[in-house]
Amino acid sequence: MPPLSLIALAIGLVTVIAGLAFDMPDRWFFGLLALTCMVAGANAAYSELRAWAVTFLATGILLALAAVRAALRDARRGGT
Template identity: 35%
Template sequence: MTWISVATFVAVFIAVAGLCFGLPDRWICALLALATLAAGCQAAVRGSVLWSTVFLVGGAALCGASAHAIVTSRRTRSPR
């Protein structure tokens, strides 16, 4: 097992644990984006074009979800 795989598993574990303990959505999406992008890099290193594309597109979607959660949380907290 490579260090990228270990980092991916750790990020997913922290995201699931954070989901159980009430971590904000922006953190969960960011951790899952990190995990999917790392898995995409691992698949690219191994030479699997299909899986690397799937993981990298999924990571980009989760990055967008994380950015959306950040923007909406800042809108609700603004005093104006």
């Protein structure tokens, strides 16, 4: 298994476990999932799997936007 796949799998697994076990804030959860998708997209692009690369990168962008939205929502509420 390529190293980028292992890195993406590790980041995703740690994110889901930390999100469930430690009640991670939404901005961190979505941000780390976006990072997972970006690394997986880089791996797919390196492997010349164009459709998978576009899918992962588009999903990463959507998750990054969700992270920004959650951060802005928390800032408006005055949360930490």
